[in-house]
Amino acid sequence: MTTTLVSASQTRAAAGLARYLQRFAEAERAGTATSAAWLMPLRRAAMDRFAAVGFPTTRDEDWRFTNVSPIAQTEFRAAPTAPAPLPAEAIAPFLFPGLEGVRLVFVDGRFAPHLSSTGAAAGLVVRSLAEALTAERSVLQLHLGRYAEPQHDPFCALNTAFLEDGAYVSISAGTLLEDPIHLLYVSTAAGAPTMAHPRNLILTGENCQAAILEDYVSLGEGVHFTNSVTELVVGDNGVVSHYHLERENRQAFHISRLRSEQARSSTLTSHSVLLGGALVRRNMHPILAGEGGECLINGLFMPRGRQHMDNFMRVEHASPHCDSRQVFKGILDGQAHGVFHGRIIVHKDAQKTDAKQTNMNLLLSEEAQIDSKPQLEIYADDVKCTHGATIGQINEDAVFYLRSRGLSAAVARALLLFAFAGESLKRMKVAPVRRRLEQLVSEWLPQGNLLEGMD
């Protein structure tokens, strides 16, 4: 009985794999608009890797709590290459008030120049990756695919195999960017299931200061699959913040990866806010490569209904005197399932590492579920590594206290939830981004509409 079930799902997975191989062959034949020939070996190697390992299953340790068979079993197509252009009004609801800087918009994975404003800031190059593949070839050959390694994750392999477009950002040494860069990924999600594999490369030189916001949205309610990979390089002494906002529709499959590489004495703060999607996996893989680097990974995930959200950290300390902080908060409602998997790897030369990980979760319903798993791999001897996880309910004493002062039970609960989430939001220093995120989070909370004028 069991064997038949397994083989049936294996057959389906094999069929899924065959579809990707076929799509890859088609893309290869068509030589797609952007396929710089130099890229072919990278893509082919990634496809071979994916063909060899296939989709992960829950038997893989790194995927124990997340079953991706709905992705494997759905037939996704690339969106048409020349769709009718979206009118500007279509993306208006997704813009951040107060963000006046550079904006790149991608529609179903492809750069949409008429919706974007690349501006002209000194020291900054922003363009679509598709253009950069030829225009910035020498830089890309040096960096693209050098950090995010397909062998770490079949989805990263898939992204690399289907790599076509995304954002290319290069900030030259000493540049202080005033305005955050908004990268908006729009899925039209109108008809049959589509997929997109956005690939971003962000290079910042020495002594740079910059903020980047990746923002994933859907226009329609249809099923779609976003599989994005971002490679981010922070130069010596740089101060970079990165925001990742997932607010796609409730049918969306969203797999994303941030692979960052930090040079000496650099600071990276990375924030992820997961609100949308049906099945979401957020992979973060920072490597503290230079001495004295600091990395804060701040996360807030709020699944409800049947949403599944998995946060997978792999924080690597490769040099001495680096600090890393992971602070993840989950608010889970309905039958939602959350995962926090925090792996810290301290290499043998990374003495004086200070790594800390906390994961706090609030379960709002009986059926909501969280799996929290720390994992420390320490090969150096003089290090400080701590981790802690809590799972709790809303504090009823606090609810009563607030009610006893005249606030309704609904407002009291909403306030307490917002306060819980607020700790994550407060760590976000880019004001227009934080303010909008505060709004989105309070709207997302049950009864969050009651929280007017809260700050």
Added chain:
Amino acid sequence: MLEIRNLHVTVNNRKILKGVNLSVKPGEVHSIMGPNGSGKSTLAHVLAGRDGYAVTEGTILYRGKDLLAMAPEERACEGVFLAFQYPVEIPGINGTYFLKAALNAIRKYHGQEELDAMDFLALVKQKMKLLDVDDRLLNRSVNEGFSGGEKKRNEIFQMAILQPSLAVLDETDSGLDIDALKVVAGGVNALRSPDRAIVVVTHYQRLLNYIVPDFVHVLVDGRIVKSGGKELALELESQGYAAVEAECRALAAASI
């Protein structure tokens, strides 16, 4: 104002209150004294509407209405205020924001216009002076990291802002040094008026030197065993609860 009749309360299947009777009229200050575990806080929580207390018998009328049928926030809006023995720390909720939200919820309930930020601030400034409250406390999260004394003072500060009709103070004196005690008592006395009532729950007579009660009740093992004027508090102070308990036991034995 408040009419408690034959109140029986069970917590986790344990009988805590066993027939409490208490009648409080507008303008009066009542003190409830009693040893540890006698049920003082239980009574206070039942008045405020805390979950988990089962009223198995008896009634509570507040201004002629059935208090027990009201939700906690409804009681607050109707003018019932509990100063907690152990105020709850609420990280992440700004004290001023909270208080403004509470005051406006109550105003809205009465069909009054909400106070804007300016008017609210003026009110806050005035009450802060009255209670000698530090600005710092207000801009922090509600009670978070406050000392015991700061929490108690903050309760009375909230009371001064919300202006309840019936204030129940549960051991507001504990944790206060004598100067703070005088300030807090001043805040409570400022609220005294012919149409308000105050119930002061305390262990020690000390606070009653500054908030002089009209009536003192002794609660022992879930019953009010003795009531009297303010001199009863002094008597308790000098003789201890043991004497009252013994006296009551003797009375009970005699009546069997």
